[in-house]
Amino acid sequence: MINQKRLVAPSILAANFANLEKDIALINESEADWIHCDIMDGVFVPNISFGLPVVYSLKKIAKKPLDVHLMIVNPERYIKDFFDAGANILTVHYEASIHLHRTIEEIKKYGMLAGVSINPHTPVNLLELVIPMVDMVLIMSVNPGFGGQKFIDFSYEKIKQLRRLSDKLNPELLIEVDGGVDLNNAKKLYESGVNILVAGTTIFESDDIITTIKSLKNA
Secondary structure, eight states: OOOOOOEEEEBGGGSOTTSHHHHHHHHHHSSOOOEEEEEEBSSSSSOBOOOHHHHHHHHHHOSSOEEEEEESSSGGGGHHHHHHHTOSEEEEEGGGOTTHHHHHHHHHHTTOEEEEEEOTTSOGGGGTTTGGGOSEEEEESSOTTOSSOOOOTTHHHHHHHHHHHHHHHOTTOEEEEESSOOTTTHHHHHHHTOOEEEESHHHHTSSOHHHHHHHHHTO
């Protein structure tokens, strides 16, 4: 049976960093469930975003859990650091984690929800052995590194494959999707088996952030 939870996690990568507190205040007032934080190192992905100091600062003003997505090499080196900074959910990449099982165990040791993300080219079935132990899988529906990209259509089939696997191995698994999410595909994503929509440009470039979040949640 499909996990019916529907959550929205605004990605602050698209927020106004000159006035981040204002955007976070709007998210706090909205129906958003989590705040998505993309940590990029310029090595695993071709971009550098922000790091621990920003997460520390966010934790002081955020009223929603921090959903931290590590797009970095050697993510296991920073698990405790991001826990100390205030992460509630910590996601690492399958492609960046040589000892993925150990890394997942370490994340859960600190009481955070543990997530694993896969890039567009990575087959879902490679996660079969870890699906029973993770709380969430994040499907990247664009090539990671930059906001505002076009949704990759074969992501729908990957989501359906993942949901079929999770029904057998971990019915409570949360499926998150990130990349090109907007009001045009939100409903289809939910219907494909997604629980959590990550949206950046769609939310922060809209005329009404609070209304857009509500529309995504109720698509």
